[in-house]
């Protein structure tokens with residue numbers, strides 16, 4: 001685990017000393033936008049036209065942020081238009097690596113870097129910007145024409161996937177409908193801070209206070225969501241929106257990883273009847289289950305975070321992700 005400084009790789013763990021033991025996530029730096037060809041403005045340096053075959057998505061199957069983009073690639077029927085490949089689940093002294101290993105092959109997503117044959121993800125960042133300083137994160141949306149990173153921010157990438165390719169695919173499903181945007185934004189903010197990032201703040205905290213400051217609001221939000229799902233099928237009404245998919249990728253990792261590894265252990269998702277059923281329903285939505293790779297998920301966290309789990313022993317359980325009898 002490390003970061004780039006002026007284009008050079010440095011192997012170092014998150015610095016929580018300056019922040020009283022708190023994990024503070026840094027902002028993504030590549031924030032360009034894919035737009036439908038009819039909306040493309042060549043004078044706008046942020047614009048990239050949505051064209052078939054032009055873009056490549058680098059993901060980790062372990063990563064909840066990258067997982068969002070894989071789900072949208074499926075939901076929006078973009079498989080034939082956007083190529084994809086994944087990193088090795090172990091993120092070690094060189095950060096994300098493209099090493100291929102048979103036991104981590106995935107039937108849905110090829111491993112490695114088919115574009116450049118790079119060894120490490122940081123080489124993709126320095127191709128885009130030889131002087132890049134910052135963390136080397138996935139997902140990465142790469143433009144094969146101009147050889148640069150369009151975006152390394154999952155929240156933006158799923159919004160682009162939601163609409164930019166609609167004319168090409170004919171898929172008009174809308175996970176961010178105009179009339180629901182304010183409500184989606186509100187729930188996203190709370191879930192991002194206390195759940196999506198909350199599990200990391202809890203797990204990466206290096207003081208008791210910082211841990212407790214993260215774990216209490218995390219469970220307050222889970223309790224609140226449990227109640228909300230008593231009377232409605234999805235977070236914002238009766239249809240799934242991006243808010244549900246953003247939550248899904250954290251919930252599916254919760255019992256296998258965050259409960260134990262990140263000490264988020266007041267309750268499991270399986271203990272919440274509504275969240276359990278909701279998670280199962282989302283998992284069983286067309287083509288979503290095949291984006292979930294529990295081997296990568298468990299191997300990544302338990303093996304890569306050696307400050308949290310120095311033995312690198314990966315637990316066997318849990319046996320089941322949901323209970324269907326509740």
Ligand SMILES: N[C@@H](CCC(=O)N[C@@H](CS)C(=O)NCC(=O)O)C(=O)O
Nearest residue numbers: 063064065135136137138152153154
């Ligand atoms: N805000 C980014 C966060 C992505 C992110 O933090 N990804 C993690 C993997 S789960 C990563 O690559 N971490 C490497 C690091 O922090 O050095 C997004 O949502 O796309």
